[in-house]
Amino acid sequence: MTSPATPDSDHAIYALGDSAVTISLGEQIDPRTHAQIIAMRRWIDANRFDGLIDCITAYSSLTVLYDVSSVKTSIGQTSVHVYISKYLENAYRLGALQVTDAKGRLVTIPVCYADALAPDMEEVCRTTGLTREEVITLHTGRTYPVYMVGFLPGFAYLAQVDDRLVVSRKLRPRARVEAGSVGVAGVQTGIYPVVSPGGWQIIGRTPLTMFDVKVDPPVLLATGDEVQFCAIDHAAYQQLVHDRI
Amino acid sequence: MRVHVIQAGILDTLQDMGRRGYGAWGINVGGAMDRFAAQAANALVGNEAGEAVIEMHFPAAQLLFDTDCLISVTGADFKPYIDDVPVNTWKPLLVRQGSSLVFRGRRWGCRCYMAVHRGFGAAPWLGSISTNLKIGAGGLTGRALKKGDIIPLLTGLPEVFRSRAEAGALPWSISWEDVYTADDRVFFTTGREWNWLSKASQQAFMEQAWRIDSRSDRMGYYLSGSPLMFDERRELLSSAVSFGTVQALPDGGMVVLMADHQTTGGYPRVAHIASAHIPKLAQLGAGDTLRFAILNLDDAEKMLLSQKARIERIVRSCLDKLQAYGQAHRS
Numbered sequence: 001m002t003s004p005a006t007p008d009s010d011h012a013i014y015a016l017g018d019s020a021v022t023i024s025l026g027e028q029i030d031p032r033t034h035a036q037i038i039a040m041r042r043w044i045d046a047n048r049f050d051g052l053i054d055c056i057t058a059y060s061s062l063t064v065l066y067d068v069s070s071v072k073t074s075i076g077q078t079s080v081h082v083y084i085s086k087y088l089e090n091a092y093r094l095g096a097l098q099v100t101d102a103k104g105r106l107v108t109i110p111v112c113y114a115d116a117l118a119p120d121m122e123e124v125c126r127t128t129g130l131t132r133e134e135v136i137t138l139h140t141g142r143t144y145p146v147y148m149v150g151f152l153p154g155f156a157y158l159a160q161v162d163d164r165l166v167v168s169r170k171l172r173p174r175a176r177v178e179a180g181s182v183g184v185a186g187v188q189t190g191i192y193p194v195v196s197p198g199g200w201q202i203i204g205r206t207p208l209t210m211f212d213v214k215v216d217p218p219v220l221l222a223t224g225d226e227v228q229f230c231a232i233d234h235a236a237y238q239q240l241v242h243d244r245i
Numbered sequence: 246m247r248v249h250v251i252q253a254g255i256l257d258t259l260q261d262m263g264r265r266g267y268g269a270w271g272i273n274v275g276g277a278m279d280r281f282a283a284q285a286a287n288a289l290v291g292n293e294a295g296e297a298v299i300e301m302h303f304p305a306a307q308l309l310f311d312t313d314c315l316i317s318v319t320g321a322d323f324k325p326y327i328d329d330v331p332v333n334t335w336k337p338l339l340v341r342q343g344s345s346l347v348f349r350g351r352r353w354g355c356r357c358y359m360a361v362h363r364g365f366g367a368a369p370w371l372g373s374i375s376t377n378l379k380i381g382a383g384g385l386t387g388r389a390l391k392k393g394d395i396i397p398l399l400t401g402l403p404e405v406f407r408s409r410a411e412a413g414a415l416p417w418s419i420s421w422e423d424v425y426t427a428d429d430r431v432f433f434t435t436g437r438e439w440n441w442l443s444k445a446s447q448q449a450f451m452e453q454a455w456r457i458d459s460r461s462d463r464m465g466y467y468l469s470g471s472p473l474m475f476d477e478r479r480e481l482l483s484s485a486v487s488f489g490t491v492q493a494l495p496d497g498g499m500v501v502l503m504a505d506h507q508t509t510g511g512y513p514r515v516a517h518i519a520s521a522h523i524p525k526l527a528q529l530g531a532g533d534t535l536r537f538a539i540l541n542l543d544d545a546e547k548m549l550l551s552q553k554a555r556i557e558r559i560v561r562s563c564l565d566k567l568q569a570y571g572q573a574h575r576s
Contacts, residue, residue, distance in 0.1 A: 014437050017517030018545040022437075056268035056485035058509055063485035065268070068520075068546055069553040079543050145253055149271040150483060150509030153380050157483070189576045193271075194380055213370060213382040219270045 009094055009102045013085045019068055021084040023092060024061040029159050029187060033060045034147055035099045038224050040088075043095035050074045050085060053210070059157070064088065082211050104145065105226040109206050111140075111182050111229050112237035117205035120170070124184065124201050127167050136202060136231050138162040144189060146225045154193035154211035154219035158227050161189050172200035180205045182229070193219070207232075207240035246314075246401050249343060250394040251508040252307035256463075259365060259384040259396075260504075262295040264373035268485065268508045275375040275383070278356050278463060278504045279527035282320030282344035284556045285419050286360035288563040289317035289337045289516035291403070294556055296364040297374035299390070301357050302416070305348040306390055308359075310340050315362040315400040317420070318346075321354025321528060327412070337415040337567070339406060354425075355530035366397030379505070403571065417566050419559055424552070425525050430538035432522045434545050436491065438513035441477040449473075450515070462530050463505040468535075472497025473515070483511040489526075501526065 013023045023040070025033050037057050044055050044064065051070030056063045066082060071080045113136050115121065125132060144158035151157075161184055169185045174197060177183070181192040183200025192198055193210035210220045221227065232240070260283065263276025277283035277300055284294035299306070303323050310316075318325050318334045325332050328344050334357070340346070348357070364438075366373045367385060376384025385394060442450065455468040473493050486492070490502045492512035502510070502517060503526075518526060519540055529535060540548075 015434065015517075015542055016437075016485065016514070017434060017487050017489055018520050018542060018549050020485070022484060024484070025528045027479075029482065053272075054266045054268045056508060058484040059482040061482075061484040063487075065265075065485075065487065068549050072550055080546055081542055148483070148509065149269060150485075151271060151507055153270060155271050209381070213380060213387070217270065218272070218371075223269060 002096060012090070013092075014162070015081050015085075016063055018081070020063055021081060021088055022061050022063040023088040026060050029059050031163050032099075033144065034145060035101075036096050037062050039097075039099045040091045040095035041223075043091045047091075049155060055111050056150070058150065059159075060110045062088075062091075063236050087185055093154045103200055104226050106226045106228060107145065107221060107229055108228045109182075109208060110232045110236070110240065111204040112232050112234055113204040114234045114237070117181075118203050120183075120201035121203050123205055124165075124167055127189040128164060130164060135165065138165045139184070139189065139203065140231055141231045143226045143228045146221050146223050146227060149219065149221065152193055154213075154221065155209075156190055156223075156225075156227070160187040161187075166222060169199040170201060173197055174202075177202060178205065180207065180210065182206060191221075205237070207237050209244060246312040246363075246398040248298065248396045248398060249309040249311060250306055250390050250392055251309050252390045252397070253389070254301050254303070254305040254348075256302045257306045257390040257412065258300055258376035258378070259297050259367055259390075260300045260372055260375045262299040263375050264371050264377070264383065265503070267371055272371065272380075273377070273506060273508050273510050274468075274488065275377050275505050276373070277358065277375075279320050279358070279524040281421075281424050281453065281524035282356070282528075283358045283360075285335065285559060286317045286319040286358040287364075287422060288556070288560040289319070289335070289419065290315050290360050290362040291564055292360060292364060294560050296360065297367060298358045298360045300489065301347065301359065301397075303357075305349040305357060307345060307347045309343070309345045311342060311491065312398065313342050313406070314340050314398065314447065315402055315406065316340050316346070317336070317360050318371065319358050319360075319419075321353075321357040322352040323357050324346035324350040324352055325357075330413070333414050333418065335421050336418045337563075339402070339412050341412045354528040356527055360396055362403060363398070363400040366399050386434045388545065403567070406571070406574075415566075415570060417563075419563070425528055430536045431526055432519040432538055432540040432545065432548070433491065433516040433537050434519060434542050436514035436516045438481075438493070439515050440477050441513055442493075442515055443474040443476045446473045447474070451537055451539060454536055456534045457529055458530055459531045463503055465503050465506060466501040466526070466529075467549075468499050468501065472513070473499060475513075478513070479513050481513065483509045483569075486510040486514065489513050489520060489523050491516040503527070519545040519548055521545070521552040
């Protein structure tokens with residue numbers, strides 16, 4: 001199903017240095033902006049140019065990285081950044097027409113919310129006034145689109161959590177967050193794919209491997225997927241960890 | 246046909262031009278910090294510019310070659326010696342079986358590159374041999390070189406050199422100095438949030454000497470100077486960042502994102518280092534100071550195009566010289 005064309009004027013295209021150009025659709029996290037970003041990405045995949053190195057999508061922006069000499073060879077006189085900016089203008093005009101309501105692939109992620117794996121559950125309960133059961137019910141109570149993957153390999157940014165579950169980042173980030181840790185921060189929730197320092201409030205852990213260099217593709221989640229968390233107890237968690245090895 | 250690591254340096258890794266095209270998975274590009282020196286090292290030994298090289302910091306590794314080979318050492322001058330004889334950087338070097346390469350001091354720069362003819366026999370991951378230390382991928386089993394490592398070589402000496410007895414430098418080199426010294430300032434283009442800075446801070450950004458502090462590494466250079474002041478400051482959603490992006494940090498400091506930077510970031514982007522000046526920056530290290538100079542985007546693009554064309558010319562001319570040398574020495 002295709003939505004009617006919506007040529008907003010609230011987009012901006014700007015250079016990110018001399019080898020990348022970004023198009024930004026504002027500073028909001030919402031499904032409509034996300035759908036437009038994905039539609040532009042799709043347009044770019046179908047209309048690649050010589051010298052395109054990468055295309056990185058984020059909450060409300062899309063960035064193309066390019067090899068300046070390869071692009072120059074194919075376009076002649078124009079400044080490369082001017083050419084790429086026009087290209088992104090087209091991606092916006094033509095890509096925005098292709099916005100679909102189609103949902104992405106649904107991925108179910110088991111999470112154990114037990115104390116041993118949820119070092120910040122107590123703090124989250126205290127600041128939100130929710131019980132542990134309410135936190136779990138709210139966190140598993142809806143599906144979240146993967147808005148972007150970034151920060152770490154395979155780190156998927158999911159949004160938006162229920163208003164009652166909105167908490168701020170930790171004042172002092174942890175030096176070590178275990179792989180598989182499920183966190184919340186503001187309207188976002190996400191899973192640390194590898195051991196890393198991190199400032200999100202950790203409310204559980206998944207036994208799934210979110211990132212594995214030996215697997216193709218190495219990441220479990222991609223932008224556009226939908227995630228459903230489901231609660232498992234500690235025994236099930238341990239069984240799944242065991243099965244993994 | 247192997248290189249043996251007799252002694253490890255503080256950070257020696259295999260790097261090429263990076264793992265490009267996987268940003269959507271959050272996988273960063275990485276690759277050589279000084280792309281000019283890495284590509285020049287390859288050119289000198291007759292390789293494609295983007296072949297993998299060993300990037301070394303000081304103190305650097307001590308290496309032993311168990312076969313005759315053609316190598317080069319570019320970038321920083323760490324006083325390289327082959328079997329107790331000092332050798333030049335930025336020249337092709339003929340190394341005999343059993344020879345060792347050591348680095349005895351830091352004369353200039355921060356990162357040196359060693360290339361071998363035809364490259365190293367390491368398995369690429371997602372199209373690149375670059376070592377990603379954070380996730381333990383690429384390079385030699387995803388980590389820095391350590392004592393006892395053995396790095397396979399794809400080939401030994403080119404045929405034409407096999408009968409030549411003399412080890413040492415071949416009689417040509419690359420002109421490289423101007424890449425690092427033509428201007429003592431590092432050129433930048435303004436970032437999306439440049440205008441959030443107060444006029445005084447914009448002025449300070451351009452006029453002050455900035456010191457690279459000790460936290461700096463392959464991920465980023467933290468710069469210290471007078472804190473940046475903002476006329477405007479809002480929370481930003483994370484978006485893509487690039488090699489050379491200068492982010493303003495909440496404490497008034499700033500960080501220049503280098504080769505191992507994350508794919509996305511949410512701090513204000515006040516500037517971007519001109520790509521053609523990143524090699525210069527890559528040869529500076531903790532304790533060094535630098536000054537910035539503003540450049541418009543068209544000029545930054547022209548500088549980069551001209552540097553890339555220069556590398557292509559270097560690759561071609563080195564190949565020609567190697568071939569001519571081979572012809573002349575064929576018995």
